[in-house]
Amino acid sequence: MKQKIEQAAQLFQAGQPREALEMLQPVTSGAPGMMRGQTLSARCWLALGHRDKALDHLATVAGYVDKAPRPALARANLAQFYAMADEWDTATSILEVAVSQEPDNIELKVKHADMLANAGQWREALMIFEAAVKKFPENASLLRSTAISAQMSKQNTRAVELYTRTMAAGLADKQIYSNLIAALIELGRVDEAHRHAVDWCAAMPADIEAMAFMALLEVEVGNNDVAARWFDFARFVKGHTIAVPEGYDDLDAFNKAIEAVVLGHDRLETPPEDHPTWHHPALRIGPDINNDHSGPVGELEKQMRMAVDKYFAESPNDDNHPFLTTEPRDYEIVAWSAVLDGEGNQKPHIHMSGYLSGCYYVTIPDEVSGSGDDNAGAFEMGRPPEELPFKAEFPVETVKPHEGLMLLFPAFMYHGTVPFKSKQKRICVAFDVIPKQAA
Template sequence: MRNRLSFRKVLPRERMATPIPACTMRWASTGSLAPPCSSDPAKTGGRLLLAPLLSFTEGRRKPAFFFQGALQDDMNLAEAIQQSVALMKAGRQAESTALCHKVLEVAPGQPDVLHLLAMAARDRGEPAAAEELFRKALSAAPRRADILVNFGNFLSSQGRDREAKSRLSKAIKRGPKLVSAWYHKGLLSLKTGDLREARRCATRATLLAPRHVPAWELLAAVQQKCGETDAAIGTCRQVIRQQPDAPRMHYSLGQLLRQECDFEAAARAYETAVRQGHTTPDAYLNMAEAWLEAGLPDKAMAAADSGVQQFPDNAHLHRVRARMHWELEASGDPMQLLWQSARAAPGSADLWCTLAELLHRLERKDEACAALAEARSLGCPDSPEFCLVEATSLAWQGRDDEATRQLDALDRACPGHRGIKLAFAQHVLSNGDPARAESLCAEVLQHAPLDQLALAYRGTAWQLLEDPRESWLLDYERMISQVNVSPPEGYDSTAAFFDALAEVLTSLHRTRAHPIEQSLRGGTQTNGYLFRLKAPLLRELEAQIRIAVGDILSAFPKHPDHPFWGRRPRHDRVRFSGAWSVRLNSAGYHTNHMHPAGWMSSALYIALPDEVRAGQEEGHIQFGVPLLDKDLALPPRRVVKPEVGTLVLFPSYMWHGTIPFHSQQPRLTVAFDLLPDENQAGRA
């Protein structure tokens, strides 16, 4: 790593809005220290929220042509404007913009040119210039509904939804038969949660243009959001019958079928969408996941392989493909394609970071360090993320002082970067400076007071500093709760219910190795949000869990300013941010970890080996031992013996892990993370 950093200010990374979010349902978190993927439906209660795809350039593009005449008459002016549009569509923005300015020398208030320049400024990421040009265009042509639509969309992209709604409403008034005005107002209404208005706009758009596929997608999205999944599926199938070559509608159908757990049909819908031209990273990801959930791992790997071949520079696609390859124990090196893609795109810091992180997770630390050195030699540019991985790699090699200097430099260069601060906190905790770690955590918590990883590191720092606030944050006796989950009606005993559950859950473990980026070792984990599945026993289990959680919440003390106790929701309404099952085999265990995406985490014991039932500590869950680069030899603060049917609940920021066991019988659990219901949260 260079001693001098070539960047001074870190701006938030811009992300393109994904029209239909990746329905990855992938690898529900069991305590990864990295924040889970926000698109993961396991983190949104398992709902696959459709959002219609946008299409601003429908139909075949006209070829660009060159205008060489003088701009002195209406015909030449019209041709110049048409040429500007064609150049813009062809991606030749600089030429288009230059021609537009030439037109404005002759016709200073020409609204089409001002409109085109506004769109170009928007696409260049110049919002102030774009807004000024939109307003000039509307000043010149105040009744132009198309300008109003694009200005409204621009305002929405800037988070100014109220102004956007006003502009789109004016567009409908000016052009009541303009499909795009109804469509985009419907999109905005869906975004803001006005489902009645979204339905009205979508319905009107479909009536005005019965063959306009995006309008039907919008209607299906509204139906899904309203809980009318069957109607949404029916809408998709109706359009497909009338227009079989509608790739985006096939994709939307795949999303809905996957939500309904018809995984093979969903995979085939994604397959059709890709075959018809909807070749996006999300399409390949979802197709691979659906084939895996359908119990067809070979097809899953083939879809993932096709995805990375189609999009070799997509780091997230590579990450999922490598994890799937590892967990299915496919032949060959799971990192081979990622190595090839990183070398083919040496300037992609995302690819090199992903490669190094996964190699490290696979205990291939020397290769991880070699990858970073190769990236440097090939000219990989500085980015905060790349420099952070470089700095932490020094600690992997035992070069702690160098790592400290580099992390300190990074923190000073990027003072608002959460990931750098928490990596630095972890490093200094490992190397005897808990006071510095506490200070770094305090900086993060000042901006995000409920950041679970910052709370976890702060608790360890307070412990090492013998700060009395540790017992306030981490009360191992009161905050770790045990409650029996009662069987539902129809079962003679707890044993009968959990024996039946064990059979169902075992059938869902379709991989062969532990997830690369999770805490378990020597076992497998189910794919996606567990309670989305249609198995009646799982529905019954969810209901019984909610009853048990309610019993625990009713006994919470009133500490409104506490990061755990104080988040008890009004009426004790909670939502799942993830749920999964883990099956540990002999010598299996969980490394010490915490859950960054939860408030309250859990372990529910479904089936236990005889050795765990009878043993002293084998297979037990321990609390209070942090996961750091170095083992500080801190003893567990509490150890809890598992019992079939017992649910253990604890703060998500509390370190916990499983002690290895040896048996021919598996250890089977269900785990989940809870959050206060956002619509019901309040102080009890």
């Protein structure tokens, strides 16, 4: 039986969950108390999208946990599988029983707190984490988890203290810098936030989020000359109307071909409101639009690459600007479509996985591309999101898009769109230049 379970585990790890289930079937039916066989079967069913069948196996395990050598540990493991199935309430309840069985087991308590945090019960998690930190005051991982729970519980002063202790204990990664700076900004302690942004950029010079915070904080603390280098729109924002790709009579014909691909995308949809890409109920996103490198999108990707290579070639770095210093030697392009159905906007945001961001405008309503002073539907750069409570006035650049425009800008620049209303769709293909190897 154990050998079959090991072979099934290898099949699962190799991406063959259905074959693993065939191997496990005689185990789960003949020896239902072998908990590993049941939990591995649950994982296979989850991988195949059959949550109900996965829960049946976990229910079987629940009937055997009290017979395990350490019931509390068995329950803790079972809770993790229920969490994989998004059964957070059940997972949390199981862990509570496990903790009651071994009340002095700090590891179980921390697992319980982690489960509560993953379920969004931040205040309850914080109480458990705080008790654990008293016993292990120099455990960097525990300090970080406690800091995150404090921050999510709106206790920013405590969060800053805990993040600082985490860094003193030797753990200073991207998440810690980002969370610490955000908490300090929320508290109005922008000079401290600025100092940490300087440290972050020094430690991770190619990190786009670090650059974004650095640029914003230079404005907020009043370093106007330095801030001007970051918000040099004339230097860093470049746009041109593309040439007509081969095989098309004119740009209008090419754009109509792109529009047909965009609107025919089988995953073009409005993201859930709790997803980072959600901005407005009228906005639909079509991910990975350039996975198929043929047809009109393949031609568009060629235009993107020509524009990116031209951007790099025409961007001298005589003053050692931090952004240009980290220019990638090689890159890939990840593109997606954005469709605004007659109204809406995108809130200020950045793309932290890219180095350079871009946008190609496919279909633009007359109200947006018109020659009037109204900026409705325009592309806007520089303004930070409302979630960052800055007090300074930020430099802002606005671009009125038109069909055929290819626009490039640094990924660290916050950008969004101005709300508009029209009877027409506003369609663009956005993309990120993802470094393969930093310079």
